[in-house]
Amino acid sequence: MSDKHTMTTAAQKSPAPIPASTGFDHPLLDRLLTGSSLPEWAVKLRRDAVDRLDTLSLPGRGEENWMRTDLRMFQPRAWVSAAERPATSGEAIPAGLLESATQGAAAVAGTVAFGGRIASLDGHVVRDELDPVLAGQGIVFGAPERILAEHGERFRSRWFSAVDGRADWFAAMHAAFHRAGAVLWVPAGVKLTTPLHVLSAITPGGLDTSHVLVVLEEGAEATVLTETVGGGESGSDGGFHCGATEIVVGRKASLRMVNLQNWSRGVWHFARQRAAVEAGGRLQWTLAALGSRLSQVQQDVALVGRGADAQVNGVMFTEARQQLVYNTLQHHMAPGCHSDLLYKGALQDRSRLVWRGMIKVDKAAQKTDGYQRNDTLMLSREARSDSIPGLEIEADDVRCTHGATSGRVDEEQIFYARARGLTADEAARLVVAGFFQQVFDRITIPPVREALSAAIGGRIRRVS
Template identity: 40%
Template sequence: MTREALLERYRQLPLPTRRDEHWRFTDLSGFDPDAWEGTAPAARGPSGAASMLELDVAGVATLDEAGISLERAPDGIRFEPLTDDHPLLGSLVGADDKFSAHNAAVWQHGLLLHVPAGVEVERPLYLRVGNGAEGGALHWRVLVVAEPGSRFTLVEELASATGDVSGYANAAVEIVVREGAKVEYVNVQNLSQKTWLFASCHARVERDAELDWVAGGFGSANGKVRIQNDLAGPGATSRVTGAYFADGTQHLDYDTYQLHLAPSTTSDFAFKGALRDHATAVWRGMIRVEQGAQKTNAYQENRNLLLSRDANANSIPGLEILANDVRCTHGATLGQVDREQLFYLMARGLSRPEAERLIVRGFFQDVLDRVELEPVRTALGDALEARIPHA
């Protein structure tokens, strides 16, 4: 479809409401995508915002309202601006809903990462996305193609120039993992609590390939992040690890989908969140096993820790199984801080914030242990603890 046709489709699609099942717990009242300014060029201030991660990287790309720039790119791979004519663009994330259609119609800047067959990139590649134009909209795309037998890591970090920047961020991420390849994709967002964030993320994992996905959510005001992994070839494996912390009036919404299309595939989705003040979180997970996808092994869980009486979380797991020789399980829990643990720690001289930080670290430890990159694991743990006030 042409950009004009995509824009017309976007205009015809309705804004989701709470009458739509997937938006039942996320209220978009008062939000108008058209009210935000376009991606007008802006100063590269966001790139100077404090990073959560300290990484020894092989390549660096910076993307914001002004465009995309490459500070460093390794030889032997394509680590470059994404163009409209790439044959895989839109093959996984199309224009099926209001926000993916908006992105498809107006995105201007994106990153292509294409790693040839058999190539192993030892150090991570790093993409920093900065939201810095007050009242602006930032639409970008990421396309990752891992050819057979390749191995690499891409780290994408979203940040705002300051905590007061208001904006509308809309992302589309497509990942194709060919036969026998292994990809680790890390996405961490610490946008301002005045920014609306919407993201459509879709991966296809082929025969004997592996995708390890890490999602960290700390910022934004409201919105929805959708993550879908298609296990498309025998022996394909995907693992998604999510950790989030919300406070104030933040509202985080994760919508995950594990689609098993081939036999002998494995998926493992684990999301944990902690909530303070009046914050809310939504996690909706679906495992679907198609006919013929025998020997599927799939798991999903969502566990939330409430640090205040006014915080709230909603977990909606689901299964759609059309095969008869599978192992599919799910779990969801919601609970307050254990008072006995809190009393035990405070009785030994810790202040309440110190005790809560220790409990939060313990709550998240099992999902942090799933993160292979040690600097990312450390940064996520530190960021989670830092959200507990010192007094």
Template identity: 70%
Template sequence: MTAATLPNRSPAPSVAFGAEALDAILAASPAPAWASDLRRAACARLTGLGLPDRRDENWMRTDLRLFKPAAWGPSRSPDAGAAVEEGLLAEAILSGELVDTADGSGQRVAGRLAGRFTSLDGHVMREELDASLAAQGVVFGSAERVLAERADVLKAHWFSLIDSSKDWFAALHAAFHAASVVLYVPPRVRIADPLHVVAGLTDGGVDTSHVLVVLGEGAEATVLTETAGGGAAGSTGGFHCGGTEIVVGENAFLRMVNLQNWNTGVWHVARQRAVVRANGRLQWTLGALGSRLSQVAQDVALVGRGADAQVNGVMFTEGRQQLVFNTSQHHEAAACRSDLLYKGALQDRSRLVWRGMIKVDKAAQKTDGYQRNDNLMLSKTARADSIPGLEIEADDVRCTHGATSGRVDGQQVFYAQARGLTADEAARLVVAGFFQQVFDRITIAPVREALARAIGRRIRRIS
């Protein structure tokens, strides 16, 4: 799957995002015509769209001044193949928890995974699905391939949830998505083991991957996506412009985890939206540790009676990282529940913004909506903004929100020190305790452990 290498990374791409580049991509693509048409339409819009307007409330706290659109182009073939991929897999924080390395022979073996999909710089490196699941009609793998095979169930959902005409990033993603992955679980099929998706970047690489997950009525699955690599702050960095669409069918249950752990030179822009149908359940966890700048929209729409969404956020920022999250819990049907808890810890001069909205339509009586954001400041120079919001048109609802911001208490640290823990251990413990409340909600042990470990490694002496 790897082609010729391009050893030199120049600041300007050899090919720009545009119609010509797209034609070249589509000529080599096995994707069906209807999917290519969507791309061409998005590409046509791209030229007329600028970067998002900072007067837009979702973008006003996102500093894009140093983002230069012209510096990026369609993903090229990766510099190196399998060796780089192996390195990124090792770097991916979930891999260590999911993959057993001790099989006696020292060989890396996949343990407890229903499927695996990895990509590097927008190129598919590996796609695997448990054969017994494939036999039950489960579809998992590269969108290029499966959209043609299963247009009957996928065409209706592909790019149906996220708006690709909103701004330059949205149109770019819709036109130039690559190494995209689809999971379709037929009605009543329950997948016990997780499916693991890793998107990797080399220094200066571009990732535009799209993720579509569709669960049929009564189906169950656990999807873990994570990112790794890219350049560190001060290098060429990297650029992720991604999108995620999730459809949870009636009575279906999806556990979705997105861990963003790029190196600190990567620009990360992601539009993510889920719809949950009647009595469907979604547990959606976002972990955000990396990137230079992140701009994430995480929207949940509860469209059928009795739908339930639990949204968890675990954020740790350091250096000069800037992470911005806009969340929406849209209650369109009656008797639905949504419960969002975002917890962030900030170190150094980093910045975290959360702007949340619970929107309740007139028809959505008996709504139970909750949103909360707690931030823990680990330095005096970090900054967090929490902006909760409610828009309620129904009259018989229970909607509440809350936000807190605090520091590690010196008295707590002294108490732990008096019991023999060093100041650093004490601070780590206090931070771990801070996140425990959200970890208690995440029912996937490897995710909890990987996040706790990754955060533990990042905490330095608290100032």
């Protein structure tokens, strides 16, 4: 692109259009805060975010991270009333995939499945439990509204410290109107052996703005599983998720985090997620995606202390006309850190999967070891995937590499398997399972691995 062209584009952009109000405004916030016991600082953050929201338009296709995301059919105003949807009484929340799998495995082993569980429906907290033994160890875990009311000062410096609540319309909308989700704080040296579970559900046409904050102090350990379910299959009956996740892994702490996006097929999913890993800390972070109509996910990992280590795993299966867009950042800010990202996606029907990954190495981050890889497997000729790796390196003593592959299921592989008695469907499922094996091998939580494997296996139809 020439300079001249760039200038023309910039000139066209200015002056910025005055955004039309989307209905996510101060009066709505006032109504939602009625009777709230949030600390004053938290309320102010929300009011500032509404002010910010008033100045923003939806991201346009001229913006690098959004140019492959089709928002033409997305109307924010359509979801305002969902923000005030009352609690649905007597409605059973569907069990999560990871939830059932973990409970199943625990039943077989005769152990406890979860140390704590939170569930919300349409933004209303319907379950908020923590094993009293864990509470006795000083662990704080619960729905954000309750935790901020009870332990507000402890989280004041952490709240919206890792994710930017001003970055764009969705970030500001979330910062102003977030509800439910979870807060976890694990004191120094405490090692949690049972996983914690956070389920965010919506009814058809519902809104979820859950916020998750996880803080592990020095030497702490934990495993957190979050998942989203529900919504409708299409159009106005779908749903809208505008969420954020912030993670702080303290010095020498270790966190295993799994986020499964398993919405129904009509849900719009926008998520901003960022983890900061301090010196000697370890993070294993797995994103899995099976659902939604359209997803736009920003997943950032910042290695902020010497020797921090992050392993990022992505498992995506798309079908029908789903569009999933992932922007990832591995930001090496301190020396001697290691990051390793592996995203694997299989695409069926006319679906589309986009991954745009960046490894950024600051000048101070000598001896960086960074890797990113994206593999896609096409199960139909109409599917489309884009892999866009990137490196931005300012330090001079680093090792940063990336790789990407895109392949189709090979007819000769299918014939080989059929010649051994497998049906065409079984053969296709086996080939796809094999494709994901490398990333499953990295996920050290067996029920999660098995649940994802089974869910994907069940979605694969005859390869076209």
